[in-house]
Amino acid sequence: MARLSAESEELARTIIPRYPRSRSALIPLLHVAQEQDGWVSPEAIAHIAELLDLTPVEVLGTCSFYGMFKLHPVGRYVVGVCTNISCLLLGGEELLAHCEARLGIKAGATTDDGMFTLEDVECIAACTDAPCLQVNYRYFLNLTHEQADALFDDLRAGRRGDEVPEHGTLTRVRQRIASERWSGHGAEGLPVPPGQVR
């Protein structure tokens, strides 16, 4: 695995100056790394540390706190089945058990072909559409066992690529700020004087 590519590094360098202090860009940069490789490699951690003038262990310390950052390679599709209270009441545990049987792995494991990682996850804020799951943080709601089977078949056959990008990609739309539109008040730490409106 690799450090950030030239393209990823360029993206990182557009993100860092948006924050008054560069360390605030740490979590966004970890997402850039995970989008590149599908997980956060030690080399990427070292590279991010260089970009933010931190030590690698400071980067790892933050990274390891957050459950979405994977410190080991995971499947192309990370399937998170919610079993929290609202889903528990409406078959979340049964859905997870079905997914385990269908994929042939226990929650927490990855299929041998590297296609799926299955997770037993906490509430994903889709409680009114229980039971539900996410694949790479895309929602599949009010899911029957048959629909889950069809979803896995489609993903395995590469049929839902438009809907579900590979693991690591969250938003497919990047915030872009044209330099002439950027005010820079916050980044420069300037006070905004009262009543400055003309």
Added chain:
Amino acid sequence: MAVSNAAPIISTRFAADDGHTLAGYEASRGYTALRKALGMGPDAVLEEVKAANLQGRGGAGFPAGAKWGFLPKDVFPRYFVVNGDESEPGTCKDRPLMEHDPHQLLEGLLISCFAVRAAQAFVYVRGEMALAQERLATALNEAYAAGYVGRDIMGSGWSIDVVLHWGAGAYIVGEETALIESLEGQRGMPRLKPPYFPAAKGLYLQPTVVNNVETLSNIPWIVLQGGAAFAALGTEKAAGTRLFALSGHVRRPGVYEVEMGTTTFRDLVEAPVYGGGIRHGNGLKAFIPGGASAPWLYPEQLDLALDASVVGPAGSMLGSGAVIVMDDTTCAVRAAWRLVKFFAHESCGKCTPCREGGAWLEKILRRIIDGHGREEDIELLLDVGDNISPGPFPHPPLDGQPGVPFPFKQTTICPLGPSTVSPIHSSILRFRDEYLIHIKEGGCRHD
């Protein structure tokens, strides 16, 4: 049955195909409130929001105007942070606001930044919400290009940048000081209080306002219609409308915008336009009125109004607006275990009572469910809970009914620890017999 006739305020674009686009938003009075606010000046906007008596919609219910009022005079720069880290189990009302109406949130944020003279704003979205991130990124790109955000907004001379930021999976980051730590690139652990509000010392130890997505989504309406019009909805202590996420064993789960104070839990659960009653004609066992942290309420409390000042004295809280309904087929022990497992998993580890106590509570409940429980486990659960959230248990009777200890006392920095104890108290108080069946017979009457 009193079902409110008040027109919705913040969910008007949920059903529209193009509500999330700038064109769709502008076609329905979008950004006219920002223009009006820029003409009013910051102090007049602040007064409107104070007059609206808009309580924070994140969970604590603190009035937004008062929160802004805590900013120390003449200390700059000030920052504004949107708390979009919605993760309280049962709660799913900020996500549709971000997915279906991102411009409404941005407009509310911009007006609020103008009112408090913020230097920069950050929209912190939950990491797991990819679509919300996409919709907000698109909306911000549109708004920057159209001159609603950034330098010299709408030719007014006022400028502010709004940066989209997202987390990476941690419930505790919903606590506002933990959110700030996370935004500073740190582990998301709550800060020691005092100071109690980030308004005093927040992001980079500068004055900072942290407001919930739903709270800010109300601001454009308040500016256009006036604070008094907002305060006229609902009751004196519970103004406006609010989104409630109704989940669990009802016929029609959903996110419903209802008038505060005048609507009751019974309306929400039973009215045909809302929950439509309990599924299969079953009986109600218990309901959680305000997200997983809230102590449970029971059938005789269905007629309480959706009003924090009513639910609080009844021994629970309106919290994050998540109503979770459990019918009489629900195993109380299993429900309590799952909630405790959540809090144990999400403990950040900073305070010992929560870190150690939560994990042990989960293990004890697990062994009861697995048929290895001991009779003394019930007292043990209460004793461990008492070290996280001191009792007495049960609470002195309220209206003749014993209640759980509320509001929480805590031996921890933030309320996550006491939230772990709340399902334990709630289930043992009413359903001790179910614990005993698990312990004595090694099984469950609901299996």
